[in-house]
Amino acid sequence: MSQSTSAASVHNSDQALKRLKARKSAESRFRFFGIGAIFAAVLMLGWLLNSIVGTGYTAFYQHYMTIDVELTESIVDPDGVRDPDELRKANFRKIMQEAIYARFPEVTDRKEKIALFKVISASGATDQARQMVYQNPSLVGETLTLSVPTSDDVDQLLKGYIDRNAPEARRKVTDQQIAWVDALKATGEIKSKFNWTFFTATDSRDPELAGIAGAVVGSLMALFVAFVVSVPVGVGAAVYLEEFAPQNRFTDFVEININNLAAVPSIVFGLLGLAVFLNFFGMPRSAPLVGGLVLALMTLPTIIIATRSALRAVSPSIVDGALSLGASHTQAVFHHKVPLAAPGILTGSIIGIAQALGETAPLLMIGMVAFVTEIPSTLTEPASALPVQIFLWSDSAERAWAERTSAAIIVLLTVLITMNAVAIFLRNKLERRW
């Protein structure tokens, strides 16, 4: 009895209560900070996503104008020979100018005509007519109904990025152009459509014609090369270092260097790639093959470190069990340890590769920061990459690039999230619990 009272008094003494209170408030303080940290992180992420999606989503649709185009023979093919190569060089600009002047016959003033032509995308419309005639020379002389992109300024106006109430001198479109556009919109000649161009075209100097297809293919090719080079080499190196290598000064030295390499700025790998792959081996500039090799070098340390820690996390009793049943060391490692570490290895590899997807700096040195007019079809053809495309677009003057830059970022983020989701899926599927 007396013991319990004394114990109670020890726990209920003023000092004890004070200590208890201090412990409790320390705990609630920590919880508060934790929640605050999560809240701050979510807020920043939300802000980032919101600003990117908010500016970017409008790039997924675009305004097109339906227009009757007469392919006048005297302009397109004055000699009447229908040679596709000559037809391709013909003055289609004039054809498109005549087409839009014909829609607004009341416009006669030269300056007004120039302004009128700026309603449609000069290169977009011209090239559409050009390629149709090049593919099918028999179209010369006929009248076609085409759906051509409007110019970037008109598109921006209709998307509400240009303030109609601003003084005329301060905006890119004149009052008269606004009147034409509104008239065309009212009759349904200007319509908004899903922007397929953005997904099927290569880079272009004109925002309304620019797409990410070339950059996406370039990025995928480079990632493919990076994956097939860095994963086998990285996993192999890690397995050897972890399981077979003798513990001596040399392996310690190698290990320290691998850890250091993981922290080297990525531009350094670009310089290495320039010196080794381009200058020494004479590989072509701007090729996804070289880009992939450089990115592989960059992800190698990440993969080695992830693989080693995954191998270390496998319970030693598994290997002991295998050995005690008569398996050789190699069998124990490859039949039991590596498969059990596979989820961790895969996660590390995919995250390493996903990191490589976002890199621009190493690609600068090997010439992938470039404007490429064609979608690459082999690993040695010149290509750009998605982050490079974002970088180049963000530095362009026209206002319409802002939404396209954000849209390209949305695509990049989607790819990254998909890759991480695959990593998580594989980890959960392959993970073995007991």
Added chain:
Amino acid sequence: MNIKSATAILFGAALAFGCGEDKAEIKAPVATAEAADEIRIVGSSTVYPFSTKVAQEFKNKTGHSVVVESTGSGGGHKLFCEGAGGDTPDVTNSSRRQKKSEFEKCVANGADEVVEVKIGFDGIVLANAIDGAAVDLTLKQVFQAFAKQVPMSDDDCTLRDNPYAKWSDIDASLPDATIEAYGPPPTSGTRDAFVEIAMEGGAKKFACLAALKDEDSGKFKKVSHTLREDGKWIDAGENDNAIVQTLTNTPTAIGVFGYSFLDQNADMVKGALIGAVEPTFENIAGGAYPISRSLFFYLKAGNVDVTDGLKDYALEFTSEEAWGPGGYLEEIGLVPLPDEERAKYRKAVETLTGYSQ
């Protein structure tokens, strides 16, 4: 089951890909050894938008593939002059004239017939937010505002660390606002042109510095090219869009960038008058606006035989439809050359005449 499938995914797939990879690597050098099947262009980021526009039009008209890299003028000349033949760039863009040293390197490495083509002008503007005060500066005031060391008067040539904190400290007629400028970093061609034209031009307005230029041009360069480092001049990175954004948020700040960004953002920023001349298209073309520079591209005449379509690309660039008044390059902000100069450089392209320094 799981264990086996995991092994299969990791090693089976990776090894299978690995084999394919080896073949690709063996193929690579062979592919380069064949003639170049695309036109390779490197160089200035200022000329890049014009060069890509021509590349795009040229591709549409002929189907030839063109690759334009944005490496900066210096980087472009370095790559360009590394040698001759299909493995080297066919064209380099430049926002300044080729230096003598670069030309000599070209000649030494076998690219001895280089065609120089001046393509037009580009203005460098000082701009502030559209709602900010109107700014009218002389080159001398620009120098006084941004140089690290300035003489205190025309006669007294002792250089002192720049004491001016406000514009009104330089001249009472200027606004009573803190000097704050966002401009391109030293790696940029726009910065080179800004210090060479605006800062040197302003420095020469001091009689004593003009005298220094004749005596010791190296020292003069150092004085006029060194911008202040006390936070009044801020290197804002290569991205001119970022500078425009900053200006709208900071109405008293001045930004330094190329004319095309002013042209595209006329609803957000306005150009400062330099010597009472407004940075407009006409004033840059006519030469009245003092801070403007010439843009160039250089072409290896020897590569015309190895690179299909190279000469046609140059002809497209120098066609009236492209670089002439009203051409598609003017639409995106290139200020065309006068008629005689266009005729001169067009002829150089037609005859593939090399230049010399």
